[in-house]
Amino acid sequence: MAALAQARPYRDFLTPALHKRFLDASLYTILLCYCISIWMGDLDSYVWSWFPIGPAGIRTALLYVPALVVYVLRVAQWHVGRRNTDTPGHTFRKYAFRQSTIMTIVAYSLSAWFYSEVYVWSRPAKARLGFTDKGKDYERIRLNERPLFLRYMFVALAVVQAIIHLWHDYDRIELPALKPNSDREAAAKKEPATRPSQALSQKLKPMGMLALILSIFTSVAGSAFYFLGFRHFLWEHYYNVARRVVSLSRTRTQPVGLPPFFPLVLMFITEGTLLTLIWQFSNKAFDVYISQPPLKKDKPITSESKDPNGSLLNGLKAKKETVHAISLWELALITDRFPERRKTIYGELERKKAPTFEQVTNICLAEIRLLIERIGVALDPTYSSKIETDKNVPAPVSLVPRISPDLKEGAILGPNHAPTTRMEKFGAFTADMAKSHSSPQNAQNAYAREYLKKGQEKFAQGAKEAEVYGSNWLDRFVASPLGWPFRHNLRRTAAIIVTGAPYSRISPLCNAITTLTNLVVFSIKEDEFGRFQNVVPEIVRVFTAAIKKVDEYTAKLGTTPEEAGLQEVEQVRECLREGLERILRSFGEFLGGLGMGSGEVREAKKCVAKGPEMAVAR
Structure with a gap:
């Protein structure tokens, strides 16, 4: 090439x-x-x-x-x-x-x-x-x-x-x-896009x-x-x-x-x-x-580049979130509406870092893995991904076997020397007398210690009562109309966990899911070299893990996204479910030959068949 x-x-x-x-x-x-x-x-x-x-x-x-x-x-x-x-x-x-x-x-x-x-x-x-x-x-x-x-x-x-x-x-x-919807073209014919001038006139x-x-x-x-x-x-x-x-x-x-x-x-x-x-x-x-849409004359804006996919990869790797989001949108449109351009993603195998399809796949999977990590941290603050663990934990180093125990730290008290002088003998005698006529129980029954203990108990009780009273007052204030600015609600919390912060990443996330789905589905006919099939098992595993995490979080809430008004959660889960369903329909019979176990395939099919209501019931 x-x-x-x-x-x-x-x-x-x-x-x-x-x-x-x-x-x-x-x-x-x-x-x-x-x-x-x-x-x-x-x-x-x-x-x-x-x-x-x-x-x-x-x-x-x-x-x-x-x-x-x-x-x-x-x-x-x-x-x-x-x-x-x-x-x-x-x-x-x-x-x-x-x-x-x-x-x-x-x-x-x-x-x-x-x-x-x-x-x-x-x-x-x-x-x-x-x-x-x-x-x-x-x-x-x-x-x-x-x-x-x-x-x-x-x-x-x-x-x-x-x-x-x-x-x-x-x-x-x-x-x-x-969304990775196979009937998008039919839906687009039924609902034509509104022109900008028409949208402005309607809002005037x-x-x-x-x-x-x-x-x-x-x-x-x-x-x-x-x-x-x-x-x-x-x-x-x-x-x-x-x-x-x-x-x-x-x-x-x-x-x-x-x-x-x-x-x-x-x-x-x-x-x-x-x-x-x-x-x-x-x-x-x-x-x-x-x-x-990032189109020019009904074509992707990078079509005029001498290396269109290379320019698009530069946008996908951009640090500026606006550029990254628009480039992901363009990539989703390419994989969905432009077959000729989509074929080039499979065929460019000689890029410096990795083939085009591999770089695109890694960028899109990173968006979904970020979703898994956000939900994992929300469910368990001690959660850490495998990638994070591999990066932060140093590799074990082989050492020479120990032949002695570790040295003790802190002050080490050695044996006292025997008293020799008259004053040292008198001091040792009085110390032995004090030890023989005293005990920890005698010290605890001393008046000073007793009053001190009672004071500490009263202080701890008063502090606990003040804390309970302050907590009740704060709860009543937050529940009142004046406490609205400080009131937490389920929709805000779920939106932060599922779509990210400080700004929602639902557009890059769903566009990444759609891109991967389209690449997997169309690779059967358009991937001439047959290289893309090597990353399909990993895509299925990540989709399955993401759906399971969303269902686990929904089950913890004890309600369905529709009942709680969590449109963002429902939109992300439905996008993942539709994408995984299309992949299983196209590649289901080939996944076993690509290295996936039968248990993994069954788990993926369960995630597709199972809705959020079943997750809550479970």
């Missing part, structure tokens, strides 16, 4: 694909900004109010800047999978004081401030949003409080949106977890309703905070800066008022709704386009 070309890094293909999707999402966002620009402008002219080359186009470019800030934030902080923590309080402690949290608030505040500036400078004089208010002809110029209040409200809206962003984890990207109305609710809430809460605490603080700094720019009266150091107030609040609710809609739309467009 000819030597394989040097594989290009996986990012050389992933990054351009992500850039293309980012541009597609930006086009729809610019279209939304254009509609808002027309609304924000003067509708007096039938041409210049909407003509792109003019004020409407300039405002569109300026209004896209707040959306661009959100896009930059999402690009910097996106991750694959939902957050997995044991309690809501743990989520707060872990993520509230991170740099990413601060950057989220700063980014939304910057976006809101820029939008407010565009709006304020776009309003006519009758809106009374100028920097100063001339007042009457005989009055001096005074500083206008209305634009200060409006800018403050936009920043308050940014804080509310940032809290919503962090609470719902907008940085999460959900990648599909493909709910996003508008959410934007209106957030704007109304901010108008009420923000106004209360403004008049109760922030007004004089902001006005003082606002005035100190403004008096260096324009000549202001020294008697006007107090806020001048916001009349008419109701039109100003209505103005904020309208524009705040449009700004929040831009934020919501930008986040949704980013989610929809980034979560598109």
Whole structure:
């Protein structure tokens, strides 16, 4: 076989694909900004109010800047999978004081401030949003409080949106977890994939309703905070800066008022709704386009590489979790939908480290073994895998047989020498008298020892009572509505154990299971060299061990995943079961000749036939 070309890094293909999707999402966002620009402008002219080359186009470019800030934030902080923590309080402690949290608030505040500036400078004089208010002809110029209040409200809206962003984890990207279903093509024909533009249009109305609710809430809460605490603080700094720019009266150091107030609040609710809609739309467009399959012109993105499988292996070995998850998704799609590319995985036997199929198999099995280890540690904290044991335990070293016992450690008391002087003889005599007339029972009955013992008993009893009282009080507090942030629940615990932490690995795990299943099933017809069959027994053993571990954990819970609402556990187990079932249907009669014992095959068939309900009953 000819030597394989040097594989290009996986990012050389992933990054351009992500850039293309980012541009597609930006086009729809610019279209939304254009509609808002027309609304924000003067509708007096039938041409210049909407003509792109003019004020409407300039405002569109300026209004896209707040959306661009959100896009930059999402690009910097996106991750694959939902957050997995044991309690809501743990989520707060872990993520509230991170740099990413601060950057989220700063980014939304910057976006809101820029939008407010565009709006304020776009309003006519009758809106009374100028920097100063001339007042009457005989009055001096005074500083206008209305634009200060409006800018403050936009920043308050940014804080509310940032809290919503962090609470719902907008940085999460959900990648599909493909199942090893042989009827996927028929299902795909019945349910065609939704186009990104169609998905955005369907979500436009709910996003508008959410934007209106957030704007109304901010108008009420923000106004209360403004008049109760922030007004004089902001006005003082606002005035100190403004008096260096324009000549202001020294008697006007107090806020001048916001009349008419109701039109100003209505103005904020309208524009705040449009700004929040831009934020919501930008986040949704980013989610929809980034979560598109890793395909280009209906082919895997690595197809253009001189060594496609080598580039894909670089992605599978990447340390960055997002790259690893997307490359596993692409691998699952290749083994499922692209027969020609799938055949190359079997045929590339001359790679430096190992054949392509062997490297792919090891990477996918590592995901399943990680699941087994997580459940094993949860069931038994002293659990350690065979691989871990082999790495950590040193090999035995042959030593010369011992001919003497080990030396004793600590102080060694030797025999006393016989007393010689008169004083030494007198001391030995008195010591013998004391020993003969005393015993441990006499020491325990001494008054001092007795009082000390009673005090120790009372102290231990009091400490035990305090511990029981504190434990009961803590249990009552956690069970109350105020204790919700510190309350553990079964779904969170099971999700951490089965899908991993800090983020769920259900997508890489199920995609790895699907990849192995497809490679085993199609190897009967497509593996020309017959090398892949050597790893089939190990795949069956790992699948069987994983299902048994999941069933063991489910049995310990005493309930089924459906009854407890453990969708992640049920999804992982069903993925393993379907994969093992397909493998046994294709390779069941050949497993004995490949080195598997009849007991192992029977155990695998039991795992396929047995559901989680039977595991609980057992």
